[in-house]
Amino acid sequence: MVATPTATLAxxxxxxxxxxxxxxxxxxxxxxxxxxxxxxxxxxLGPNGAGKTTTVEILSTLVSADGGTARIAGHDLAREPxxxxxxIGVTGQFAAVDGLLTAEENLLLMADxxxxxxxxxxxxxxxxxERFELTEVAGKPVTAFSGGMRRKLDLAMTLVGDPRIIFLDxxxxxxxxxxxxxxxxxxxxxxxDQGVTVFLTTQYLEEADHLADRIAVLDRGxxxxxxxxxxxxxxxxxxHIRLRFPDPDQLRAAxxxxxxxxxxxxxxxxxxxxxxxIPTLRAVxxxxxxxxxxxxxxxxxxxxxxDVFLTLTGRTGSPKETxx
Ligand SMILES: Nc1ncnc2c1ncn2[C@@H]1O[C@H](COP(=O)(O)OP(=O)(O)OP(=O)(O)O)[C@@H](O)[C@H]1O
Numbered sequence: 001m002v003a004t005p006t007a008t009l010a011x012x013x014x015x016x017x018x019x020x021x022x023x024x025x026x027x028x029x030x031x032x033x034x035x036x037x038x039x040x041x042x043x044x045l046g047p048n049g050a051g052k053t054t055t056v057e058i059l060s061t062l063v064s065a066d067g068g069t070a071r072i073a074g075h076d077l078a079r080e081p082x083x084x085x086x087x088i089g090v091t092g093q094f095a096a097v098d099g100l101l102t103a104e105e106n107l108l109l110m111a112d113x114x115x116x117x118x119x120x121x122x123x124x125x126x127x128x129x130e131r132f133e134l135t136e137v138a139g140k141p142v143t144a145f146s147g148g149m150r151r152k153l154d155l156a157m158t159l160v161g162d163p164r165i166i167f168l169d170x171x172x173x174x175x176x177x178x179x180x181x182x183x184x185x186x187x188x189x190x191x192x193d194q195g196v197t198v199f200l201t202t203q204y205l206e207e208a209d210h211l212a213d214r215i216a217v218l219d220r221g222x223x224x225x226x227x228x229x230x231x232x233x234x235x236x237x238x239x240h241i242r243l244r245f246p247d248p249d250q251l252r253a254a255x256x257x258x259x260x261x262x263x264x265x266x267x268x269x270x271x272x273x274x275x276x277x278i279p280t281l282r283a284v285x286x287x288x289x290x291x292x293x294x295x296x297x298x299x300x301x302x303x304x305x306x307d308v309f310l311t312l313t314g315r316t317g318s319p320k321e322t323x324x
Contacts, residue, residue: 011074013038013165013197014059019068021054028054030221031068036214038164039195041187043202043212045305047313050218052201053092056167059199060090073164089163091154091171097142103129103153104138110160121160128156132186148179155186165197166190172207184210205305215305219313229305236303236311240271241284244297253293276300 014036021029028051036042046052057063059072061081069076075083098106104125111121129135132152142150151171158166168187172180188211190196202208208215209229216226225232245251245268254270255263262271274280281300288295 010038011071012036013040014042014070014072014199016059016070016077017068019055019058019070020066021051021058021063022066027221029058029065032218032223034070034216034223036197036199038197039191040213041191041198041200041211043200043208043215044218045202045205045208045215045309046218047203051221052218053169055218056090056092056169056199056201060088060167061085062090086161087163088165088167089158089161090167090169091158092167092169096157097150097154099143100141102139102141103134103145106142106153106157107160110157114161116160124160124162128159132156146179148175148182151175151179151183152186155183159190163196165199168198168200170201170203172202172204180204180207187211205309209305217309217312224312225308232305232308233303236307239273239275239300239302241274241276241281242299242301243270243272243284243288243295244268245270246294246296250294253291254288254295257287257291257293271301276302 012035014034016032016034019029019032019034020027032055034042044052044055054063058065059070059077061077061084064078069078071077072084073087075081075087077084096110098109101109107125107128108121111124114121116124126135129138132155134149134152134156137145137149142153145153155168155171171187172183175183184207187198187200191198198211200207200211212229214226214228215232216223217232218224225235227235243254245254248265248268251263251265251268251270258270258272263269264271272284274284281298284298287293
């Protein structure tokens with residue numbers, strides 16, 4: 001499919017102003033603004049309980065906001081909820097998959113719920129089974145499926161209605177790295193081939209980094225930062241070089257030469273601000289050599305989304321994968 005040059009002129013797929021929601025005296029969303037262009041992937045990143053699911057529930061008409069306005073696919077959220085529902089698909093932590101039915105039966109059931117003619121329903125089910133590489137297991141009951149296969153089927157069911165906007169609430173939570181990567185590929189394909197807009201929530205910084213055109217960090221009821229992964233990383237001043245010393249004397253000597261930098265006497269390490277460029281590294285090594293200080297090891301740390309998350313929310317994100 002050819003990308004439409006009008007995409008940039010098109011109204012946003014999702015826009016929201018001042019969305020608010022409280023449960024009892026707990027303020028979950030305290031005035032959220034969003035602008036998500038058509039055909040893009042947007043990631044809402046936040047720690048547990050930040051209000052990510054609540055945001056998806058509001059934007060997908062499952063829960064009403066206490067205040068604020070939103071337009072989804074051109075429909076006013078409060079006044080035209082049926083129009084919103086016809087344009088969106090939602091895949092949540094609350095998977096819609098029925099374990100007793102087969103994969104194909106689940107898809108056909110969804111086609112019935114969407115009032116598709118029988119033949120069209122069968123055609124779409126077959127195409128989705130093929131696309132998600134589930135054709136061979138189409139006749140098997142879903143109880144026999146792995147977590148990754150269930151997630152794929154869940155996403156396929158969302159696509160039966162051919163939505164223009166898809167909400168994915170923590171789509172890969174609990175999946176192994178391989179299944180996660182498979183789903184990432186599928187999600188990227190949806191955007192590239194069909195131009196759908198994806199609104200994704202995640203606790204995985206790496207997921208947001210891989211998939212999203214823009215990322216918003218939600219914390220304590222508000223969006224504390226928004227931008228591309230690179231823009232967010234630039235919020236964090238530089239990287240650092242970490243030196244490890246064999247004993248406290250060497251560490252103390254290094255502190256005298258490098259000045260006001262973060263030292264960890266227990267770990268016998270010192271953080272020197274700087275990127276991993278050759279001149280920076282050479283300058284650090286020259287200081288060590290000049291003062292005859294012996295360092296055991298040197299590692300370069302470039303800022304990543306984890307640093308951003310930590311700086312903005314005061315908490316670390318989820319453990320990062322090591323299997324690249
Ligand atoms: N129906 C409800 N009634 C009362 N409190 C609720 C309800 N739904 C959500 N909350 C509260 O709102 C806050 C935000 O919840 P939400 O599920 O939106 O967070 P989240 O960012 O999606 O977290 P997680 O990553 O754990 O799913 C939590 O403190 C939660 O307990």
